[in-house]
Every structure is written in C-alpha cells, then in structure tokens.
Amino acid sequence: MQTNKDVPLAADELEVLIIGAGFGGLGAAIKLKQAGIHRFLVIERAQDVGGTWRDNQYPGAACDIPSKLYSYSFAPNPLWSRIYSGSKEILAYIHHVVQTYKLEPVLRFGQEVSGMTFDEAAGLWTVSTQAGATFKARSVIMATGGLANPNTPRINGIGSFAGKVIHSARWDHDYDFTGKRVGVIGTGASAVQIVPELVKRAGFVKVFQRTPAWVLPRANFAIPAWGQKIYGKSNGAYGAARGALYWLHEVMALALVWHSPLTHLVENRASAHLKRQVKEPWLRRQLTPNFRVGCKRVLISNAYYPALQKPNCKLLTWPIDRIVPGGLRTVEGVEHQLDCLVLATGFDAPKNSTPFPITGLNGRVLADEWKQGAQAYKSMTVSGYPNVFFILGPNSGPGHNSALFYIEQQIGYAVQGIQARLKSGCKFLDVRPEIQKAHNQELQARLSKTNWQSGCKSWYLTDEGFNATMFPGFATQYAKQLKQFNAQHYSSR
Numbered sequence: 405m406q407t408n409k410d411v412p413l414a415a416d417e418l419e420v421l422i423i424g425a426g427f428g429g430l431g432a433a434i435k436l437k438q439a440g441i442h443r444f445l446v447i448e449r450a451q452d453v454g455g456t457w458r459d460n461q462y463p464g465a466a467c468d469i470p471s472k473l474y475s476y477s478f479a480p481n482p483l484w485s486r487i488y489s490g491s492k493e494i495l496a497y498i499h500h501v502v503q504t505y506k507l508e509p510v511l512r513f514g515q516e517v518s519g520m521t522f523d524e525a526a527g528l529w530t531v532s533t534q535a536g537a538t539f540k541a542r543s544v545i546m547a548t549g550g551l552a553n554p555n556t557p558r559i560n561g562i563g564s565f566a567g568k569v570i571h572s573a574r575w576d577h578d579y580d581f582t583g584k585r586v587g588v589i590g591t592g593a594s595a596v597q598i599v600p601e602l603v604k605r606a607g608f609v610k611v612f613q614r615t616p617a618w619v620l621p622r623a624n625f626a627i628p629a630w631g632q633k634i635y636g637k638s639n640g641a642y643g644a645a646r647g648a649l650y651w652l653h654e655v656m657a658l659a660l661v662w663h664s665p666l667t668h669l670v671e672n673r674a675s676a677h678l679k680r681q682v683k684e685p686w687l688r689r690q691l692t693p694n695f696r697v698g699c700k701r702v703l704i705s706n707a708y709y710p711a712l713q714k715p716n717c718k719l720l721t722w723p724i725d726r727i728v729p730g731g732l733r734t735v736e737g738v739e740h741q742l743d744c745l746v747l748a749t750g751f752d753a754p755k756n757s758t759p760f761p762i763t764g765l766n767g768r769v770l771a772d773e774w775k776q777g778a779q780a781y782k783s784m785t786v787s788g789y790p791n792v793f794f795i796l797g798p799n800s801g802p803g804h805n806s807a808l809f810y811i812e813q814q815i816g817y818a819v820q821g822i823q824a825r826l827k828s829g830c831k832f833l834d835v836r837p838e839i840q841k842a843h844n845q846e847l848q849a850r851l852s853k854t855n856w857q858s859g860c861k862s863w864y865l866t867d868e869g870f871n872a873t874m875f876p877g878f879a880t881q882y883a884k885q886l887k888q889f890n891a892q893h894y895s896s897r
C-alpha cells in the first residue's frame with residue numbers, strides 16, 4: 405500500500421540493505437523474500453558468506469551450543485554429525501542454506517562499509533563502502549556481528565615480536581606448527597579448543613593465563629547413521645530433539661544468569677570435572693576460578709585440562725610484562741623464547757562504538773551517543789536512527805541459550821517493522837526516545853541482579869562496568885518482547 409506520504413523509490417534505490425552475510429544477514433534475506441520483499445541486497449566485506457564461522461576456522465573450532473539448536477528453525481539439518489558440530493560443518497550448513505534459498509543473486513562481496521548517513525527529506529540511508537560503491541536504501545538491517553573484529557591485546561612491545569603472530573579469528577592454515585615453540589595468550593572459549601590441537605603438533609606450548617575459567621565437561625558424541633535417518637524422515641523427531649535442547653538450556657539460565665542454588669550445583673559440577681582431570685594440587689589451584697559461574701562465559705571441554713598436562717605443555721600464571729622480539733617476558737623476569745604467538749584474546753565487541761560511522765537525524769552520530777555504552781529499544785532500534793534494525797544489537801546476548809534463537813526473533817521483528825512502514829506509507833519509523841529510555845532503565849535494573857554484574861571482568865561489560873551486551877532473562881522472555889512490532893512506540897514521518 406502506498407500513500408501520499410510515501411516517496412517512491414528510484415530505480416537504483418533499495419527497500420532494504422542488509423549489512424553482513426553471516427547467520428543474521430542471511431536469515432534476514434530469507435525472511436524478507438518469504439515476506440514478499442524482494443528489493444534488497446546483502447553486502448559483505450569479505451569474499452564469502454559465514455561471518456564468524458567463516459573467520460573462526462582455527463584447529464578445534466566448534467560451537468558449544470548443540471547444532472540442532474544452533475541452526476535456523478526453518479532449515480533443519482538431520483545430517484549434523486555430532487551433538488556439537490565443528491566450525492567447518494557449520495560453515496558447510498551456511499553454504500547449503502544459501503543454495504537452498506537461492507541467495508547468491510542478492511549477495512555483494514568485498515563491500516566493507518565506511519559509513520552510512522540518513523537523508524531525512526528523502527527518508528533514505530546512503531551507505532558507502534571502501535570499494536567506492538554507494539547504496540541507497542529505505543531500511544538497513546545491521547547484521548555486522550558481535551564477534552567480528554579480533555581484539556589485539558594492549559601488551560607492551562606487541563609489535564616488536566620477530567616470530568609469527570596468529571589471532572584465533574584469523575588463522576593462518578599455511579603455518580606449520582610442527583616442532584615450534586608456541587605461546588598462547590588467553591584461556592577463553594577459543595583457547596580451550598585450540599590448545600588441545602596445538603599440543604599434538606607443536607614442540608611445546610606455553611599457555612599464558614590471566615583468569616581461569618569455569619570449565620564443564622562436554623558430552624559430544626557422534627550421531628549414528630540410523631539417528632540421522634530418523635531425523636531425516638521425521639520432522640517431529642527433529643523438532644522434539646530441538647525442543648528438548650531448547651528447554652534444557654532455558655533451565656540453565658537459572659544457574660548462569662541469576663544466582664540460585666542451581667548456580668552452586670553447576671560450580672560443583674565444574675569443580676568435580678577439574679578434580680577428576682587434574683590431580684596435581686598446585687595446577688588445580690591455578691585453574692580454580694575466583695568468581696561466580698556465569699559471570700564470564702562458561703567453557704565446555706574434556707580435552708583442555710588433559711592438554712595442559714601433556715609433557716610439551718605448560719600453564720603460566722605470572723602476568724605478562726611485555727612482548728620482546730624473541731618471545732614474551734612475564735613480570736617475575738623470565739623471558740620465554742617463542743617462534744609463534746597465538747592470540748586467543750577474543751573480540752572487540754561493539755559495546756560503546758559502532759563498526760563504522762552512522763549519522764542519523766540532524767547529523768547525530770551513533771558512536772558519540774554510545775560512548776558510555778550502547779543502548780537500543782529491545783536491542784533492535786535506536787531513536788534518531790530511523791528504519792535501522794540491529795541484529796545482535798545492544799543487550800541481546802544470551803548467556804545460556806542459542807544465539808540463533810535470538811537472531812530469528814530479531815529478524816522477525818525487523819521484517820514486521822519494515823512491513824509496518826510499507827503499510828503506513830510513511831517515509832520512516834523512529835522509536836520514541838522516552839520509550840527507549842524507559843526500556844533501558846528497566847533493563848539495567850534487571851541486569852544489576854544478574855551474575856554478569858557480580859564483580860568479574862568480562863567482554864560483556866565496558867571498562868566502566870556497564871552491561872551493553874547481555875539480555876537479563878530467559879530466551880522465551882526475549883522472544884515474547886519481540887513477537888509483535890508495536891508501531892505506537894515509533895514516531896512516523
């Protein structure tokens with residue numbers, strides 16, 4: 405429906421531009437097509453789809469959410485080979501989805517966005533890329549990913565290292581680790597997967613730990629052929645398995661999001677895992693966390709503790725003083741000679757910045773407004789930046805359930821918002837500032853009661869301790885708030 409207010413799009417203008425071709429962007433493309441909205445493109449800075457699963461191909465890379473749950477609900481894959489699939493298999497699934505839904509024609513690669521600006525009179529976003537292209541679109545779906553840009557740690561002398569430096573999210577598959585002296589910085593979700601693989605090949609591996617994490621055992625068995633057959637034949641069996649996994653993870657919120665008796669149960673389970681796998685008291689002490697489980701990301705691994713105890717592996721807990729050309733010096737003065745430094749140091753999650761300048765109504769710049777911490781309405785829209793929908797935006801992170809479930813809710817909300825604008829015929833919808841403010845006041849009050857705010861330092865928080873990343877509730881609650889796009893919460897022009 406088109407009303408007088410609507411300014412028709414010119415031939416080269418899009419209804420929607422999706423930025424990013426990972427799970428979020430591709431899912432949005434599928435749902436736009438299914439909603440009958442065909443005038444859109446997906447732009448991607450790399451040369452392939454896949455987002456974090458394209459980038460994180462380090463040895464041992466896998467997802468710690470079961471695959472039946474960490475996949476689109478509308479694109480079941482009965483052939484998942486294991487409970488927790490590896491990164492290669494997840495990337496193959498993404499490619500399969502792209503083919504199945506015939507997305508190739510709408511994909512544009514090599515388009516790294518340099519900035520986007522809103523033209524109020526035309527009701528259009530202009531998105532420029534470093535490749536020199538310009539896209540004009542009524543709406544933008546920001547699917548740039550929360551964990552897209554590697555974090556290079558600010559350690560003195562990091563640029564002076566003469567050996568090889570590899571970040572976990574930018575693996576160099578041509579580098580031969582055989583016999584090499586390797587230092588691994590970081591002991592998070594990436595490191596616990598990399599270290600067991602590195603010890604198989606390297607001469608020795610020194611793991612530099614700043615903070616020990618809670619580690620739970622991982623029940624990762626292969627799905628037998630007969631099981632895959634059943635899932636292939638019966639949507640009911642697949643759906644039941646996915647549903648069971650969903651509710652199992654929902655219950656985990658009681659332990660990981662809030663402090664409850666279940667929190668202690670999970671801590672006891674992790675402590676028992678440590679006790680069973682590490683017999684040496686000194687090492688066990690070094691690996692015992694001093695913060696509440698759930699405060700930082702809980703890790704799952706059966707292979708990490710055994711790997712640390714291999715003759716060619718050593719855990720080092722002295723703080724790092726500086727990197728030197730020949731290796732790394734710890735504060736007690738020991739210099740560790742290294743051929744290769746593996747940075748398993750995580751990502752620059754966009755907690756108080758944007759991946760590129762976003763200029764909204766009256767020249768306001770989103771990064772300036774987010775300096776103290778990113779905020780949005782229901783993680784999806786930001787006042788002053790009309791017709792922009794964020795996938796995995798502020799406070800949308802799950803600590804206990806599948807990010808894919810959250811992404812699907814966000815896509816549904818974005819498509820509804822775009823449809824609402826089309827239906828009303830207005831040029832743009834802009835969330836009301838008072839609605840956004842009230843939402844965030846309530847959200848922060850709820851966050852203050854969660855385990856994430858219980859005193860540890862994590863990538864969920866800004867340096868000042870503001871939580872701009874996590875959603876303080878069950879996935880079911882998150883889905884409920886995004887079920888219905890409420891146009892009354894938006895002003896239209």
Ligand code: NAP
Nearest residue numbers: 466467468557590591592593594595614615701748749750
């Ligand atoms: P991370 O959880 O942020 O861990 C980074 C590690 O590097 C931490 O141990 C951190 O120590 C250490 N570090 C950072 N800067 C340092 C410095 N200057 N000096 C010494 N140590 C430093 O990163 P990640 O392991 O890549 O995981 C990030 C997120 O990606 C996870 O939380 C998860 O959401 C996702 N992920 C998931 C999987 C999976 O599904 N299996 C796998 C990988 C990643 P501190 O703890 O002291 O800060």
